[in-house]
Amino acid sequence: MKSSSGRSLLVASNVIVYAFLFLPLIIVVGISFSPSYQMGFPPAGLSLRWFKYIFDRTEFTDAFYVSVIVALFAAFFALIMGVLCSLALVRYKFRGKTIVENIFMMPIILPTVVTGVAMLQFFSIMGFYNFWIRLILGHIIITIPYTIRSISANLYGLSMSYEEASLVMGANYMQTFKNVLMPLIKPGIIAGALLAFIISFDNVTVSLFLIGAKTVTLPVRIMLYLDWQFDPSVAAISTILISLTVVGIIIAERIVGLANIMKVE
């Protein structure tokens, strides 16, 4: 838009929307430094008492560990599945490929709440009550599409001649995979792992159905806490998580370039 009025309208609307997007986050960070139970903004003073409070209460730190462990396991296994699946889908032609692709994208298309319910029913019928494995399996299922997508995108952009050259030179498939393919799809793997970890760590809907008393993840813990209490302690946890998110995004932007992962470029 060349005219100044059109352009200033565009800039103004952008400023408003970005402000709207950051408003709740700024408020949350603000009240986490509140010295009292007051949820007002700006806070009456500055204190770190709510940060001390959350580290003193094991329910939040425990939930944090649960979330990290589950996300690590889920991301690891989803990554293996993603690599295998992408190799098959990108490097081979076979009948029923579209169906297979759609099957793996199902967790994205299906309402998450349905995935949660279906898995809960399944585990209950099977009498499977290891809540750690239940939770991790649930998270593997919902993160697989993301690892597949980022690794496939990487593989598509990669000429097959690298693998061929390595095989012609006499390397077997494992050697080729380890020494040629792996280094080449590293960006896809990093992006996929990061995405899977974030998706798993952030998930509430599926977790809500699959958790047990000892495997309450952090987002679910916060949600349950908010049912009974409404104080700045949640703001303190949120501040920590928001900072981690922003730092993570900036690092991802530096390492792999977010525009590539998000396919917006």
Added chain:
Amino acid sequence: MNARIRSLLFKRTYLLFLAPPLLVVTIFLIFPLCILLQYSFRLSVPGQGMKMVFTLSNYMRFFTDAYYLNGLWITLGTGFVVVVITLLFAYPVAYFYAKTRLKHRGFLLVMLLSPFYTNIIIKIFGWMVLLGRQGIVNKLLVSFQLLDRPFEFLYSYIGVIIIMVYIHIPMMTLLLIGSIQNIRDSLIESARICGSRNFGVFRDIILPLSIPGILSGSIIVYTSVIAAFIIPLMVGGDWGKKFISVMMYTHMNVTQNWSFASAIAVILIITSLTMIVTSSKIIKSMKLGVLISEKFVR
């Protein structure tokens, strides 16, 4: 290429790769979904578990009871309202990102992704603080005398809409950016050279060409809204209970009527699948071929 390589690369080795992930997804997703479908035709008897009969009574109950039908319409209508408002907010942001030459686009993307990747509970919590009775929004509205007393935004329909729009703006923006970027600048320039003014360029060139993006973005946000669960559950109050996903949750966890919950789940699946299939048909018939699965970011 010698035979060994050909056999390694082109034969049925793919089955070896495909087997483990396919097995996991089949056992832990497809099989459970089959059970869910099967359950939706059974009858749960409170306290006695599941009766193994074939019945359509769960579906009959849903489609004849005004309470559930009303819930279905509210859910579908809310999806529409949220999509329209979200689109109005997201379009200028996507356009600005896609078509403006900026030095710090990476920074803009970080600005967009930070709220996108912030945990949903945190975002809802932020709005609980903002919209609460003693919250800033109410204080401002009262002090400017737009309201004579604080309005209970939370646990009302308006609150649900505000938060849903908020949650979906980054998603919609990211989905729109791609399609707006695909509009060639030369088309815009030609229109200018031919004498079209700014609004004309927007109306005749930019908007029609971004329709595939708008459609696929809208449909993804729509399916996300009609399946939304956490927002109506946490801040929906009595309104939230009318969302079908919350109804399903209640029947699953509170009344323990699994067969009815399964029927609601099936209805939810069918609704969103219909949406996705029809819209991708429309997009394809426009010969602009943007596949939903390709455009989906999260």
